[in-house]
Amino acid sequence: MLDTVSPTTLIASLAANARSASRDLARTSDMQKRAALHHAAKALRKATSTILAANAVDLERGLANGLSAAMLDRLRLDPARLESVAAAVAAVADLDDPVGQVIDRATRPNGLELSRVRVPIGVIGIIYESRPNVTADAAALCVRSGNAVILRGGSEAIESNRAIHAALNEGLVAGGLPAAAVQLVPTTDRAAVGAMLAADGAIDLIIPRGGRSLVARVQAEARVPVLAHLDGVNHVFVHASANLAMAKAVVVDAKMRRTGVCGAMETLLIDRAFPHAAEVVAALAATGCALRGDAEAQRLLPGMAAASAEDWDAEYLDAIAAVAVVDGLDGALAHVAAHASGHTDAIIADDEAVAERFLREVDSAIVLWNASTQFADGGEFGLGAEIGIATGRLHARGPVALEGLTTYKWLGRGTGQVRG
Amino acid sequence: MLDTVSPTTLIASLAANARSASRDLARTSDMQKRAALHHAAKALRKATSTILAANAVDLERGLANGLSAAMLDRLRLDPARLESVAAAVAAVADLDDPVGQVIDRATRPNGLELSRVRVPIGVIGIIYESRPNVTADAAALCVRSGNAVILRGGSEAIESNRAIHAALNEGLVAGGLPAAAVQLVPTTDRAAVGAMLAADGAIDLIIPRGGRSLVARVQAEARVPVLAHLDGVNHVFVHASANLAMAKAVVVDAKMRRTGVCGAMETLLIDRAFPHAAEVVAALAATGCALRGDAEAQRLLPGMAAASAEDWDAEYLDAIAAVAVVDGLDGALAHVAAHASGHTDAIIADDEAVAERFLREVDSAIVLWNASTQFADGGEFGLGAEIGIATGRLHARGPVALEGLTTYKWLGRGTGQVRG
Structure with missing residues (x-):
């Protein structure tokens, strides 16, 4: 039956339900949202066998369709993974409610009492790929912050997503939330994605979760505002004043702890005046990282490959790093600004004045002094979770969790004030 | 020569200059930005005769082209108006610098000291119509908040805008700011607007300032994020518990103080249980406001016209108001949610519980209790100025001034922390 409805009509209908649910959610108390999400976590646990059976169907079809081993691994659920999905929902339930927080307040000279109060954004669309855990993670964060959400997962995970969504929904409804608080787009028709991206006014915000091609498509097509994560071409600059042991430890962690995360270092910049440059490069190479250097960097390690112009803009997400020797802080700032x-x-430096200038002048969502770039994570930042790391400049920047899923309104309490 | 360059190339070139200037501006101290804007205010005053002569050229061409009297009035400068433009620039100079403000900070369990610090957005495009004062107002707000700005005014004001821009620029450069901090698109080719709207990544934010058709075009075409003002279909709800004198004063002010502003009331909602409904309606009618009511409202005033379905969604910006009788707070909330x-x-009410529910449940940028909707204004809200009132839900909502022209970055100060 669904196939007889146009994607535009389908999305309009989901969005209308979501708008209505979002009005209820905006009025729902902290306690009730918390309780409903705990119900949802319990329902997920109770549905373990159903969800794993659905996941087995997806895996079997994926195998038949020749999905890569990496894709199949992202798709795969097992009892431990599903338990961690449920635990994450319960953890989001216990986060502080951002809704109703007073950002600031003032009494105007005429006696009008003004305040800015956080409120939900409204209706959020999440477009994601093969990981079925996003179904639960994203739904929990949206609902906790009082938003209705429309989920559009990858077709390869459709059975898993349906089963997870059904369990979530059962829990949320048992907890008193409207059924349309969390809706899953019921079709795998790719045109539904286009309809979501075009639903300006009906959907307030789209968050893509997935690889570069998905995010780029969303950004290119969307008429709805997008909170997106694009590249993480991240630098670690080892300044002349750096402590050698710290430089080695941070550089190795920043590149190699997990090479596939967006917070991984991709380019190592070394101050020409740093006396232990060769030791830092050797430490990184010793971990099995392939290095591609400029002419001066190549002299630091026998056999280092030459970097091409593309390497300075590459997001490898792999055990590869570009290495450039730069002329002090100014050289590093120029390289970072360009790439x-x-x-x-x-920056790794003992010189505080140099570090503070780096912190001030580097225009990135996250700028760190004497710490690994792999800390770029909502959990590590104390946000309790994250819906993603935003690389745009508006609304929210860096790790985004509950606060980034809210907006605000101005409230004014008067005693009959007129402008006259 | 300019006409031989494509609009896309022209805008790319302006945007590249602006990006470079924005990097300098982001590092410019509070004191220097303040001083440079005072220089600019002085330069505007010094250039009075040049600017008025340029304005006379625009006015003459406008007359010849048959511009309406209202358009010509918006275009017209005189010594008093120009003085107020210069005074506004000086007032913006004296506002607190939002850049560098610490939004929040925390020390993580691993000792990493995290803070969120306000930074400029970067490169802002302003697209506006006939009022030449926007050239100075918008430039001052952008520069004060550390942003480079590309101004694209209406072709009917091109000579005035060029003269104002030249004076501003002379002052800002004398104050040590880069010449590309404020650039005026030098052509009246409408394709330049399209090129700005398409300059995703080169321009960080577009702010349209003008009538509904300009804003709608910008929103429909833009690939760059837009901070826009659309409609102000504003309601005043007189609850059964309202004080009669206050209700009359606020309703009359909300509608009639200035009918052409976006904060003007367009629809009056009266609680069926309010015993003095006829007196409020009579007071509004006595000011010369034309009323269009539903059947029940029509009975409150002899001869009141009947409202059509369109009236409930109309932004009259004129001495006209729609009037509906509603069933208590719930009836008002339903009408407001729909229209x-x-x-x-x-809301006008003495009953605090009712008013607080209205404040909580109405999902508008500004919700007021016992005060006129005409307070919707950055100056009245204590922001010192405003670049506009945002009716979207993301980034900034309601009156937008310096803070809304900033974003933030996360700074982390560590002692060698690795994620391990």
């Missing part, structure tokens, strides 16, 4: 993607950049 | 544009809505 950083505005995600996360770090 | 408000999310700009400014008010």
Whole structure:
């Protein structure tokens, strides 16, 4: 039956339900949202066998369709993974409610009492790929912050997503929330994505979760505002004043702890005046990282490959790093300004004045002094979770969790004031 | 020569200059930005005769082209108006610098000291119509908040805008700011607007200032994020518990103080249980406001016209108001949810519980209790100025001044922390 409805009509109908649910959610108390999400976590646990059976169907179809081993691994659920999905929902339930927080307040000379209060954004669309855990993670964060959400997962995970959504929904409804608080787009028709991106006014915000091609498509097509994560071309600059042991530890962690995360270092910048440059490069190479250097960097390590122009803008997400020797802080700032993607950049330095200038002048979402770029994460930042790391400049920047899923309104309490 | 360059190339070139200037501006101290804007205010005053001569050219051409009297009035400068433009620039100079403000800070369990610090957005495009004062107002707000700005005014004001821009620029450069901090698109080719709207990544934010058709075009075409003002379909709800004198004063002010502003009331909602409904309606009618009521409202005033379905969604910006009788707070909330544009809505009530529910449940940028909707204004809200009132839900909502022209970055100061 669904196939007889146009994607535009389908999305309009989901969005209308979501708008209505969002009005109820905006009025729902902290306690009730918290309780409903705990119900949802319990319902997920109770539905373990159903969800795993659905996941087995997706996996079997994926195998038959020749999905890569990496894709199949992202798709796969097992009892431990599903338990961690449920635990994450319960953890989001216990986060502080951002809704109703007073950002600031003032009494105007005429006696009008003004305040700015956080409120939900409204209706949020999440477009994601193969990981079925996003169904629960994203729904929990949206509902906790009082938003209705429309989920559009990858077709390869449709059975898993349906089963997770059904369990979530059962829990949320048992907890007193409207059924349309969390809706899953019921079709795998790709045109539904286009309809979501075009639903300006009906959907307030789209958050894409997935690889670069998905995010780029969303950004290129969307008429709805997008909170997106693009590249993480991240730098670590080792200044002349750096402590050698710290420089080695941070550089190795920033690149190699997990090479596939967006917070991983991609380019190592070394101050020409740093006396232990060769030791830092050797430490990184010793971990199995392939290095591609400029002419001066190549002299630091026998056999280092030459970097091409593309390497300075590459997001490898792999055990590869570009290495450049730069002329002090100014050289590093110039390189970062030319090549950083505005995600996360770090300096290793003992000289506080130099570090503070780096913190001030580097225009990235996250700028770190004497710490690994791999801290770029909502959990590590104390946000309790994250819906993503925003690389745009508006609304929210860097790790985004509950606060980033809210907006505000101005409230004015008067005693009959007129402008006259 | 300019006409031989494509609009896309022209805008790319302006945007590249602006990006470079924005990096300098982001590092410019509070004191220097303040001083440079005072220089600019002085330069505007010094250039009075040049600017008025340029304005005379625009006015003469406008007359010849048959511009309406209202358009010509918006275009017209005189010594008093120009003095107020210069005074506004000086007033913006004296506002507190938002850049560098610490939004919040925390020390993580691992000792990493995290803070969120306000930074400029970067490169802002302003697209506006006939009022030449916007050239100075918008430039001052952008520069004060550390942003580079590209101004694209209406072709009917091009000579005035060029003269104002030249004076501003002379002052800002004398104050040590880069010449590309404020650039005026030098052509009246409408394709330049399209090129600005398409300059995703080169321009960080577009702010349209003008009538509904300009704003709608910008919103429909833009690939760059837009901070826009759309409709102000604003309501005043007179609850059964309202004080009669206050209700009359606020309703009359909300509608009639200035009928052409976006904060003007367009629809009056009266509680069926309010015993003095006829007196409020009579007071509004006595000011010369034309009323269009539903059947029940029509009985409150002999000869009141009947409202059509369109009246409930109309932004008259004129001495006209729609009037509906509603069933208590719930009736008012339902009407507002169905018809408000999310700009400014008010309740007049002595019953605090009722008023607080209205404040909580109405989903508009500004919600007022016992005060006129005409307070919807950055100056009245204590922001010192405003670049506009945003009716979207993301980034900034309601009156937008310096803070709304900033974003933030996360700074982390560590002692060698790794995620391990």
